[in-house]
Amino acid sequence: PNPLKRAADKVTEAVQGDGKGPEDGIPGKPAPQSPTLAEPTEPIEPLPPKPDQSGPDTMSPTGQATGAARARMAQSGAYLTDAQGVRRYDTDHSLKAGPRGPVLLQDHHLREKVMHFDHERIPERVVHARGAAAHGVFTSYGTASSVTKAAFLAPGVETPVFVRFSTVLGSRGSADTVRDTRGFATKFYTEEGVFDLVGNNMPVFFIQDAIKFPDIIHAGKPHPDREIPQAQSAHDTFWDFVTLHTEATHHTLWNMSDRGIPRSYRMMEGFGVHTFRLVAEDGSTTLVKFHWKPKLGVHSLVWEEAQLAGGVDPDFHRRDLADAIEAGAYPEWELGIQTFPDTPDQMFEGIDLLDATNIVPEELAPVQPIGRLTLNRNPSNFFAETEQVAFHVGHLVPGIDITDDPLLAGRLFSYLDTQITRLGGPNFAQIPINRPHAPVNDMHRDGFHQDAVHRGVAPYRPNSLDGGCPFLAGADNGAYIETPVRVPEGTKVREAPESFSDHFSQPRRFWLSMSAVEQEHIVGAYTFELGKCYEQAVKERALQVLANIDPGLCARVAEGLGLPAPEATVPFADVEPSPALSQVGQVWPTEGRLVGIVTADGGDLDGVRAVREAVLGADMVPLVVAPTGGTLGTGDDAVTVQRTFVTARSIEFDAVLVAGAPAAGGDAYGSRDAKALPSGPPAGTDPRVVQLLAEAYRHGKAIGAWAGGEAALEAAGVPVDAPGVVVGDDGAATLERVRELMGAHRVWERFTTTV
Ligand code: HDE
Secondary structure, eight states, rough: OOOHHHHHHHHOOOOOOOOOOOOOBBBBOOSOSSOOOOOSSOOOOOOOTTTEEOOOOOBBSSSSOOHHHTTTTTSOOOOOOOOTSSSSSSSSSOBBSSSOOOOTTTTTHHHHHHHHTTTOOOOOOOOSEEEEEEEEEEEOSSSTTTTTTOGGSSTTOEEEEEEEESSSSSHHHHHHHHSEEEEEEEEETTEEEEEEEESSSOOSSOOGGGGGGHHHHHHSSEEETOOOTTTTOOSHHHHHHHHSGGGGGGHHHHHHHHGBBOGGGOOOOOOOOEEEEEOOOTEEEEEEEEEETTTTTTBOOOOOHHHHHHHHTTHHHHHHHHHHTTTOOEEEEEEEEEEOOOTTTOOETTTTTTTTTTTOOTTTTOOEEEEEEEEEESSSSSSIIIIIIOOOOTOOTTTEOOOHHHHHHHHHHHHHHHHHSSSSSSTTSSSSOOSSSOOOOOOOOOOOOOOOOSSSSOOOOOOSSTTTHHHHHHHOGGHHHHOOOHHHHHHHHOOOOGGOOOHHHHHHHHHHHHHHHHHHHHHHHHHHHHOOOHHHHHHHHHHHHHHOOOHHHHHHHHHHOOOOOOOOSSSOOOOOGGGGGOOOOOOOOOTTTTEEEEEOOTTTTHHHHHHHHHHHHHTTTEEESSSSEEESSGGGGGGOOOOOOOOOGGGGGEEEEEEEOOOOTTTTTHHHHHHOOOOOOGGGEEEEEEEEHHHHTTTTTTEEEEEEHHHHHTTOOOOTSSSTEEESSSSSHHHHHHHHHHTTTTTTGGGGGGO
16 A cells, blocks of 8 residues: 555544543542543553654664663653652652642652753754754765765665754744755764764855854844844844845845745755865865755745744644655655865865855756665654754764865864753763764763763773773774865964955856746845844845845845835856756656645545545645545545644645535535625635635645536636646546646746735
């Protein structure tokens, strides 16, 4: 059976109960827990773990699975114990001097339980606090072997990985779909030790030097007085910073483009951002930029969808990732590299490779695929894995080295430093999710949360008391040896090179590479964000920056703000557009996409069944939407309802189909609510269906209806002859045409106005 079916059939089961609360507490008699839920009196087998979940790696720092580590994997024991392993007979009542008497200080179980609870929270990440992660495998094509000796990039090598996606600005509980950059951090547990590729979904960064990082983050985070707005860049301090530091122009433009509101973590590119240096077996070096290319294409939400999701489903991306993996629709990316000769000036075609605000267009340096990433297991415990994972750009393996990008240099310091506060000490590499799969034999000792029981007496070298161990490796047995790169001679200065001073030609290339609809979205985003600023000076300065990118962009945003458009203060660079930057104009696989099928009692259930089967057959997920939960029809042919008119919202679906209506006089999309509305929409169509269809239409989604279902489209004001609207006699045939439309991601022709 198709694994996607499981996801489609998932329905929330209401907890059954008789509606009565627990009996009133009677002195001397403990109140029953719940009259309806019987507690088992004997231990029973726990539920097996879900097949798509896995525990974190439990190897000890010396590479051996320990009993203690196994026990920590799950609540697998039959009896409740305290932290010391002592069995407990009651965990619901404090020890008291009589049932109505005072609680006794000697109640160790109470104190231990509450003490631990009091310390359950750890500081969230100062940036990238909100995230979601998954386990997977990276399979190397071997195509990078000529430029790097990294063992995990040899032909056919499979390496376990853990990938965490994130937003940057928001707190841990903030919404997923805010306009922001997304983190894309990958931990490769290679045989030679851990390699972390800590990237973003945008190839450039706001600043060129790490010393400004606290400043840009202070500017982007909520205002320090009222702590608003949460997870937003639409406020004065952010725009103040990015217009005063014009090196931020390129990244800001990416953020204001559709890249700032991805449809799914599964549909994002990833970038290492900095230029790295690969080292081959023969010692030769190559400069590279890393790219992740998603199999499903690079897709985005439209702004209104992103805003709706913030309220309707703040966990939109987190849920999407976990559901897809659970359904067996494993997200995939290809890792690729752009390669550049390692010349002394570290420039390529006039582009400074050490400036992280630059891209090198793919047309100038094609991305060469070197391996495939598949995410195939959800974490079993969010805190243990997703929260405690600690990435670091300095976690490198032989064959991969750094460059002198000043942004990278600061990161090399920061990622170690931050874990000491966040994970409570220097031993975070011993937390199961962070443990290397290669044997560890360091000479670090002691410290908070030391997990290892180190043996021996001589944690120093050389020594003569522990057999001289550990020994040092050399180049021929896998030691990490820094590339002996020549450092340019010079005087100590706090300065940037002259090549870092062009802040507008790369943004101009990005703007000119966008399709008309993408440009429209960018104009909409700037108009929204600057419209949320209060300070006139900030808006005017932002318009000046836009004028230096493109006069048309500036004029359109200025019009929206009701301000005059200034003239450019720099000459426009003569740049070629890079078609690879646009998200529009290609056809992508539709696997894992969600199709809503709106129906009701008496609707064309045969058609609904046929559409469901066809959706599953195309490796997509059908979600049947009906007035109430439960099933439609009876017997073996009954159709399970996954979403009701109350729980469904258009943002969840990539396309919506309306099933054939019942025989004349029926009430397919009507409801009591609709009839009760004196000014309700025509044809008795439920207002929630009207809303669903109108939104799907506005958001450029493919819409289909068959055998009379089009009445609901008309009620929603969706023209049946509009682009991307399919009306047919037969469900499966209608779906086929809808699916073709879905390959383009959106019906782009529909975007004629700002969305
Ligand atoms: Fe980070 N960044 N960063 N960053 N970053 C962190 O490390 C920092 C930068 C990125 O899922 C922190 O463990 C500095 C660029 C990701 O756990 C911290 C500078 C890029 C994640 C930190 C940068 C990133 C972080 C916070 C300026 C893309 C989340 C918690 C030089 C290439 C990783 C932590 C995860 C997290 C510092 C700039 C990506 C404070 C100083 C450029 C994906 O160490």
